[in-house]
Amino acid sequence: MEDLFGNPIDDKTSIPIFADVILPVPIPWMFTYMVPREMEPIIGIGFRVIVQFGTRKILTGIVGKIHQKPPKEYDAKPLLELLDNQPMVNPLQIKFWHWIADYYCCHIGEVMNAALPSGMKLNSESRLQLNPTFQDSGSDYPIDEREKIILDHLETEGELTFEACGKILELKSAHHIIKSLVAKEMVLVYEQLKEKFTPKIENRIRLSALFVSDKSALEALFAKLESKPKQEEIILKYLQQVPVYKDEKINHEGLDKKLLTESGISVNSLRTLIKNGIFEEFTKIISRFENLPTNPDTLSLSPVQEEALNQIKEAYKEKQTVLLHGITGSGKTSLYIKLVQEVMDSGSQVLLLLPEIALTTQMVNRLTKVFGNKMGVFHSKYSDNERVEVWQGVIQGRFQFVVGVRSAVFLPFDSLGLIIIDEEHETSYKQHDPAPRYHARDTAIMLAYLHQSKVLLGSATPSFESYYNARQKKYGLVELNLRYGEAQLPHFHMADILADKKKNLLKLDTTRLLREKIQEALNNQEQVLIFQNRRGYAPYINCEDCSWVLECDHCDVSLTYHQFGEEMRCHYCGFKQKVPTSCPACGSNNLVTVGQGTEKIEENLAMLFPEARIARMDLDTTRSKYGYQNLLENFSAGNVDILVGTQMITKGLDFGNVTVVGIVDADRLLYFPDFRSGERAFQQITQVAGRAGRRQKTGNVIIQSRKPDHPIYQSILSGDYRNFYLQEMGERQQFFYPPLVKNIKITSKHKEFKTAETAALHLKNLLQAIPVKKIILGPEKGLIGKIKNQYIFELLIKLDKNGQAPPIFKEHLKLVLEELAAAKAFKSVRFIIDVDPV
Ligand SMILES: Nc1ncnc2c1ncn2[C@@H]1O[C@H](COP(=O)(O)OP(=O)(O)OP(=O)(O)O)[C@@H](O)[C@H]1O
Numbered sequence: 001m002e003d004l005f006g007n008p009i010d011d012k013t014s015i016p017i018f019a020d021v022i023l024p025v026p027i028p029w030m031f032t033y034m035v036p037r038e039m040e041p042i043i044g045i046g047f048r049v050i051v052q053f054g055t056r057k058i059l060t061g062i063v064g065k066i067h068q069k070p071p072k073e074y075d076a077k078p079l080l081e082l083l084d085n086q087p088m089v090n091p092l093q094i095k096f097w098h099w100i101a102d103y104y105c106c107h108i109g110e111v112m113n114a115a116l117p118s119g120m121k122l123n124s125e126s127r128l129q130l131n132p133t134f135q136d137s138g139s140d141y142p143i144d145e146r147e148k149i150i151l152d153h154l155e156t157e158g159e160l161t162f163e164a165c166g167k168i169l170e171l172k173s174a175h176h177i178i179k180s181l182v183a184k185e186m187v188l189v190y191e192q193l194k195e196k197f198t199p200k201i202e203n204r205i206r207l208s209a210l211f212v213s214d215k216s217a218l219e220a221l222f223a224k225l226e227s228k229p230k231q232e233e234i235i236l237k238y239l240q241q242v243p244v245y246k247d248e249k250i251n252h253e254g255l256d257k258k259l260l261t262e263s264g265i266s267v268n269s270l271r272t273l274i275k276n277g278i279f280e281e282f283t284k285i286i287s288r289f290e291n292l293p294t295n296p297d298t299l300s301l302s303p304v305q306e307e308a309l310n311q312i313k314e315a316y317k318e319k320q321t322v323l324l325h326g327i328t329g330s331g332k333t334s335l336y337i338k339l340v341q342e343v344m345d346s347g348s349q350v351l352l353l354l355p356e357i358a359l360t361t362q363m364v365n366r367l368t369k370v371f372g373n374k375m376g377v378f379h380s381k382y383s384d385n386e387r388v389e390v391w392q393g394v395i396q397g398r399f400q401f402v403v404g405v406r407s408a409v410f411l412p413f414d415s416l417g418l419i420i421i422d423e424e425h426e427t428s429y430k431q432h433d434p435a436p437r438y439h440a441r442d443t444a445i446m447l448a449y450l451h452q453s454k455v456l457l458g459s460a461t462p463s464f465e466s467y468y469n470a471r472q473k474k475y476g477l478v479e480l481n482l483r484y485g486e487a488q489l490p491h492f493h494m495a496d497i498l499a500d501k502k503k504n505l506l507k508l509d510t511t512r513l514l515r516e517k518i519q520e521a522l523n524n525q526e527q528v529l530i531f532q533n534r535r536g537y538a539p540y541i542n543c544e545d546c547s548w549v550l551e552c553d554h555c556d557v558s559l560t561y562h563q564f565g566e567e568m569r570c571h572y573c574g575f576k577q578k579v580p581t582s583c584p585a586c587g588s589n590n591l592v593t594v595g596q597g598t599e600k601i602e603e604n605l606a607m608l609f610p611e612a613r614i615a616r617m618d619l620d621t622t623r624s625k626y627g628y629q630n631l632l633e634n635f636s637a638g639n640v641d642i643l644v645g646t647q648m649i650t651k652g653l654d655f656g657n658v659t660v661v662g663i664v665d666a667d668r669l670l671y672f673p674d675f676r677s678g679e680r681a682f683q684q685i686t687q688v689a690g691r692a693g694r695r696q697k698t699g700n701v702i703i704q705s706r707k708p709d710h711p712i713y714q715s716i717l718s719g720d721y722r723n724f725y726l727q728e729m730g731e732r733q734q735f736f737y738p739p740l741v742k743n744i745k746i747t748s749k750h751k752e753f754k755t756a757e758t759a760a761l762h763l764k765n766l767l768q769a770i771p772v773k774k775i776i777l778g779p780e781k782g783l784i785g786k787i788k789n790q791y792i793f794e795l796l797i798k799l800d801k802n803g804q805a806p807p808i809f810k811e812h813l814k815l816v817l818e819e820l821a822a823a824k825a826f827k828s829v830r831f832i833i834d835v836d837p838v
């Protein structure tokens, strides 16, 4: 080891360096390791390292801090290996992780787990395989002794775990050898549980070098092939696509073999050409993301949109965050596009968050047309490989703009200029399980603060949290109250279910008004959306004689009847069983289905409108990777007249031909026992209604209800969000609900009813002693008292959101939980902390 001037350093006198490493273990702190001398010049925050944890475990972690303080309680072990030549995570991200762990009361290792795509969290269970291209065509790189041993083993065994590699070579960790093999493109690494890495491979062909460098050779070839017109044709086709006589270099890339075989040439002749060495075949790994040309946008804003855009920019002079409250169909996306373009032109990065389901098709297509391959897409239905590719694309600067779901907040941005959160009211932005139980909107605002960047929240029905902040002048507020172009907001109609029933006008649970409007649309070749927030056929089956209801064996809920597959299913734990033919309680055969899910509605509509083409969109019909996309494309192409669906059909869809929206059972949305049920009902009904009449023709929305006079319907019909907000806030003020207070929910779970309850009670007592002003409600049995055989009790803590109460409370909460974890009686109880539950 030498110093800057080439003088030898005396190892004994120089000060050792330590690294605090974030590890994927449920322990709330980082672990200190000694940095070996040879790593000192390279290592820094955000590097991935391999360490020994305990006596046997080898883990991958991320360096969170570098310092010179040796740990007091233990001797620091040395880091085993450094995995990368550059940091995978930047210091801002580490800060961000710490903030999330503190705010949401979880461990930093849990945040890391959520943040990193699993392909980056190598562990001793990670595996490697031979790279197919290496297997085919070898490599020019030299191979050393130990690498050869691993390659030989892979040849015979197909795959090896990292641990096995270490054993074969008699090393504690073989990561550096694996790393070298990966760099030489000889092996591929993947996670055991995930799919094997299957690079997208294209078979290509090119002319043998001889015919490219020597024109006379090509001429001679044509002469020779005169009697073989099919082979001649293939060469001509090739030259048409790859004119090598103009530029020799292009031959190297060759041509996708598929393009030739699909153009009707003789496959046999091609095979002969390859066999005779005239063409050569080779493979190429191609990116999973298509290379789309950037189409410089010609989008021009309407005068009102232009005005709103200016107001947003004006507000940014003072505020970090602006709420764009723009009605459905007002063209919020157009504003986003303009802003994204401006920020990208200034050289900064942009993140656009979308709720899970809205991401797949329409929005991405629209944005792709504008931003082409500068835009990365980060989706949870993507494979891990694709996610790693986006991660690296952000580090390398390939993606300056990313559109993604919740977890995209964890991407390695280093200079964000703007974060847009579309449909910011969506509850799917909140992660429920596992920890960190974070809200993507709120964490994104923190992330923006760390980058000193701007935030735009967009919604037609803002969350009360955001609207409150806007009214408090914490955020800027910009309104867009006109639909784009000639489009008008739809007409609303209440359809009284009970009145129709009395007059015998109700057919298959469908009111006369809804039937008439659907028929009208069908006659005009227009499309219809029917909304019911319940999948399956019927929520439960019931014995008419003794009123027995079939419940889940493991949860406190009734089993839903699914006609498809003829089974009863639990929507909480996935439990399934056959449909009983008689009542197990009284033996009667009078079993009936009660209520209606999307399956049944689809069936009813098929009977009412036999000529219509009907499709259904819910969790059951969209499980595959492209299920949702395919359904929407079908609908968009006009192959479906009526689309029945759950809240999936409400999110941001923009179909010009939809003129009728029906809400089958609106009351269901109102009577959910939660203080937010009013807010949610307003949001859901307004959103789904907003899918109607988005072009020239004005749409109709039919709301079926047993209580059409309920005041909330009046608010929705009038479209007066502000007035509705003020009314509801009156109640929230009176009963101390968010956004006026901060909520923390703590759940205790245990397989014994009594233990779960006692643990919650005990916890409550300990929490009462925390010296901040608070209200603690409960313990109360969960809304569903048992899930997956675990009994559930809940405590709700309300804190003054201003001032120091929340951080002090959380600080004490940590200690209290540590104390409880040590108590024998509650050892096996799980406590789940949910900050800002939604
Ligand atoms: N400036 C514009 N030029 C051309 N078309 C526009 C423009 N603004 C909006 N549109 C069109 O108007 C329709 C509605 O716009 P958009 O989908 O962005 O509305 P939105 O505000 O996101 O509505 P929602 O909240 O219902 O999702 C789209 O078809 C869009 O292409």
Ligand SMILES: [Zn+2]
Pocket: 552, 553, 554, 555, 570, 571, 572, 573, 574, 575, 788
């Ligand atoms: Zn269950």
